[in-house]
Amino acid sequence: xxxxxxxxxxxxxxxxxxxxxxxYWDYSAEQIEEWRKDLTISESYILENxxxxxxxxxxxxxxxxxxxxxxxxxxxxxxxxDPKFIGCGIGKTLMTDFLQRIRxxxxxxxxxxxxxxxxxxxxxxxxxxxxxxxTSIENRFLPIMEMKIKPAHNIV
Numbered sequence: 671x672x673x674x675x676x677x678x679x680x681x682x683x684x685x686x687x688x689x690x691x692x693x694y695w696d697y698s699a700e701q702i703e704e705w706r707k708d709l710t711i712s713e714s715y716i717l718e719n720x721x722x723x724x725x726x727x728x729x730x731x732x733x734x735x736x737x738x739x740x741x742x743x744x745x746x747x748x749x750x751x752d753p754k755f756i757g758c759g760i761g762k763t764l765m766t767d768f769l770q771r772i773r774x775x776x777x778x779x780x781x782x783x784x785x786x787x788x789x790x791x792x793x794x795x796x797x798x799x800x801x802x803x804x805t806s807i808e809n810r811f812l813p814i815m816e817m818k819i820k821p822a823h824n825i826v
Contacts, residue, residue, distance in 0.1 A: 671724060671725065671731075673722050673725075673763075676722060677716065678716050680711075680716065680721075681715070684716075684723070684733055685709065685712075687732075688710075689706070691752065691753055692709055693753075711748075715735075718737075719737045719747070720735060720737065721733060722735070722767065722768070722771075724767075731752045731754075731755050732752060732755065733749075733764070734767075735748040741776075742776075742777060742779060743777065743778070743781055745782065746768065747782070749761065749764055751764070761791060765795055769819070772819060773820070777819065778819060778820075779818050780797075780816065780819060781814065782814075782815050782816075783803055783814055784814075786810065786811070789813050793815075796817050797815040798815060798817070799813045799814065800815065
């Protein structure tokens with residue numbers, strides 16, 4: 671397995687993985703279709719954001735993406751794992767890589783909007799809920815989460 675920067679030709683595979691992964695949580699086909707635009711990873715998205723893929727035998731089995739929100743904050747926008755590998759430590763592998771990458775920068779905080787099904791995963795890693803975001807599904811909210819970090823070059 672290796673983690674490397676995604677390239678524009680990965681857009682279709684990343685989109686399909688995102689949809690498979692989101693569908694794992696028993697959202698209806700209609701709901702997934704309603705979210706299709708938000709779940710699509712376009713070529714321009716890959717060019718404009720930091721997107722890293724985890725591959726095994728030349729197949730993408732997970733990825734994450736992030737962008738700079740401001741001078742101190744970075745937003746983890748996506749972290750998806752192929753459903754065949756959910757529960758096998760792939761999410762933790764991706765998150766470890768992401769955190770190592772961010773700690774080499776001057777960012778002080780990571781923010782994310784979690785799917786409710788992934789909330790416990792992020793809490794185990796050290797994220798805290800700081801708010802909630804209403805969704806298109808009635809009575810469903812995305813936890814807004816943060817993790818304050820110390821860049822590696824500041825650690826004594």
